[in-house]
Structure formats: C-alpha cells, structure tokens
Amino acid sequence: MALQALSVGEFLELVNHTLKQIPSNEVIIEGEVSDYRVAQGKWVSFDLKDEEAEAVLKCFMTTWQLKAPIEDGMRVQLKGYPKIYERFGTFKMNVTEVSAVGEGALRQSYELLKKKLQSEGLFDQTRKRALPRFPERIGLVTSRDAAAYGDFLQILNNRWGGVRVMHAHVHVQGREAVADIVGAFRYFNDLPESERPDALVLTRGGGGLEDLHAFNDEAVARAVYASQIPVVCAVGHERDESLADFVADVRASTPSNAAERIVPSRQDVLYEIGTLTDHMESRLHDTLQEHGFLVERMTNVIGFILERQKERLARVQDGILTRVEGWLPRLREHLEGSERFLRQIDPKRVLARGYSLVLSGGSVVRDATVLEVGGEITVQFAAGSADARVSRIHGKGQQKLV
C-alpha cells in the first residue's frame, strides 16, 4: 500500500491537531524558570527546566497573561497548550497561567510585585486619605466564616454604635478570592454616592504567603488603589504584611485593630463631649466674672472722676475768691472817690451857702424872660421853700454877676 505523502504544512497541522488531544486544562507543569525575557514590553519567553531530567520546555506568553511577576530561578507551575510553529518549526508551550510555587518562590514573586507597585507609587504616603471620624456606613469585605468577621464586629460593637455595616461576603483564600474581592470593591464603588459606605474594611486572619495570596495579588492591590472610598486593610497578626496593606489608606495590624481604627470609642467621645462643655462653661464663667470686675472697676473709676471734679470745683472757687478779694478794696476806693465828688457838686450845699433856687412849673428857672408877670414861682432855700408871684421882670440880657 503506497503511503500518501503529506506536505510539511499538512504534517505539522496533523501534529498540532494531535497535540490538542492533550487535556491542557487539566495538566499542570512544574519547573524552574530560566532565560526569562520580555520583548517589546509584550512578549514573554522563558525556558521551564527540569533539574533532574535535564529537560527544557520553551514557553511563550503575553505580559497581560502574566498575573504575578516571575524571574530566573523561580519555581513555577503553569498551564498552557503546546504547539509547533510552522514557520520556524519550533515547539513551544503557549502559557495561559503561571504561578510561583513553594514559600521561597512565592516570597520572590511577592518581593518582585512589591517593588513594582512601589515604583509605580501605589504605596505613596501622600495619597493616604483620612478616615471620617464618625462613619455611618462601613463596607466590610471578608468571609462570614472567618474569625476576622466575628472579631471585627465584636470590637466594633464594644466601641461604638449606630453604624450600618454592609457586609460583602467574599472568599479570602482559594481560587475565587481575587475575583470576589475585586468584585466587592467594584460593587461598593459603583454605588450611588448617597449609598456608598464612608470607609471599606478588607480583612482576614493571618496565614502563610500561600493563604494570603489574594491579598498579595496585583488585581486586589490595584482595586484597593483605585477605590474612591478610603480603605482600611487588616491581615492576620501583627507581623503579617500584605501588598493590600501597603496600598490601603490605613493599615491595621489585626481585624480587631481595624475596628479600633475605624470607629472611636464611646468612652473617649463621652469624655471629649464633657471636656468641650466644661470648657464652654468655664469660659462663660470667666466672662461673667470679667463683666463683674468691669462693673466694679467702672464704679471705682466713676468715683475717682467725681472726686477729681469736686476737687477742681473747690480749686476754682478758691481762685475766684482770692481774685475777688484782690479787686474788692480797689472797687471800694473808687466808689468812695465818686461819692466824695458827688457830694461836692450837690446843689443843696450851694443853697446852704445862702443861694436860692427858683422853680417854675417844676423846672429850674435860668432866664427871667421865661417868666410871666403874675405867674407863680417857687423859691427853694437851703431849708424850706416859699411860693411867690412875679410882679416885675427886669430886662433881657445877662445880668452881670457882681
């Protein structure tokens, strides 16, 4: 029977078809990474080596399929499908998933991712947001089966009340954990602003690197980073750390500590309210006292002013008196002089010397011509007077006084 010849292409197609019979999804291959390279920031290639069998598997994948960073010497497990590239005749493993194995490799992977996120600024202190002092709604992202859930709520209830805890039940380990946690963050952040929690708490108990893988996952770290709601992260015991811790706004050491960080304690707040009211009261009391002092001082000042005014009045009075005393004798002298003068010109003194005064109709007569014969005149003497009648008038012209 003559065999039919296949072209190279047809043959390789047959081989590739045969390779597809391998149930790739159920096969996990483990080995050590070497010759790890990234080309054009997109294409990842490395050799997966088997130390004992000296076997090498050429691997190929894209950077976005690479969830956790790997490097040479790291032990990894991977899934993928094998294929022969017709153009180059090379056999390669198209890797779909790769993850580090063993504590050492996980540690290595963790450190690599930590360095990467750090250099991107995901841990920057400057972007840490403050938590609201009295949160009303808290989004709790943890498993309801975890001890962390009970611990958190117990401390929360001990310390504070009136909070609505919106619990998103997620797996905190295992294969679904990452998608659950990322989904919960998306859920809370997608809520309308009025329904959004004031803060999110992402927590679980402690564990090894393998248990904490979801909290060290890049997607979770980025979800925490992207959250518009401030995040408190608390993983396990005091000394456990996770990448989510570093990205979170507040890193709490334990689930209980997360509750302490997120709500104040009743006692502290009661004490503070007491301090505030006491302070108001004492300031008000001081003010009242100040007002009292002020009134007292005002009274004193007014008294003082009155006293001074009284003194001034007395001084003015004294001044007036001394001045009056100065000019009073002079006034008296002047008055006496005037009196003397007046006395000298007194007509009565002329009469006393023997002269008489003739009056007609009440007026002094200075000229004889104003008189009429038969008219009545009064002659005034120094003592007494006499009425008389004019019998003759002697000529005009001035009488020559002898």
Next chain:
Amino acid sequence: MTAKKKELNFSEAFKELEEITSWFDSEEQLDLDAGLKKFERGLELAEDLKKKLAEVENKVEEIKEKFSQ
C-alpha cells in the same frame, strides 16, 4: 429653636459642638448675650450626642450580590 426631629447626624452635631467651643476661645472679649445663647446650644448638642451614644447599636446587613465574574 427649630425642632428638627429628624435623625441626629452625629458627625455634624459633634462638629457644631466643636465649633461652638472654639468660638469661646476665638475672642478676647466675649459677647455675653451671644455666649449664653451658644452655651445653651452647646449643652443641647452635648445632650443629644450623649443620648445617641447610649441608645444605638450597629446593624449588619448582608449584600446579596455575587461578586465573582
């Protein structure tokens, strides 16, 4: 005083109390009338806050949503 009998917002009430208290520190010479009014309001707030602290407990509600996918 307007009788706002809606749910007391704890952080708003606490903030108001803090503001009133700091008002008492803000000026050398306090206006006695304003001071008395503010003091009265402050005591009222403190009372409300204390009452709220005493009475409430936390409510936990489960979110029904499935988060994976």
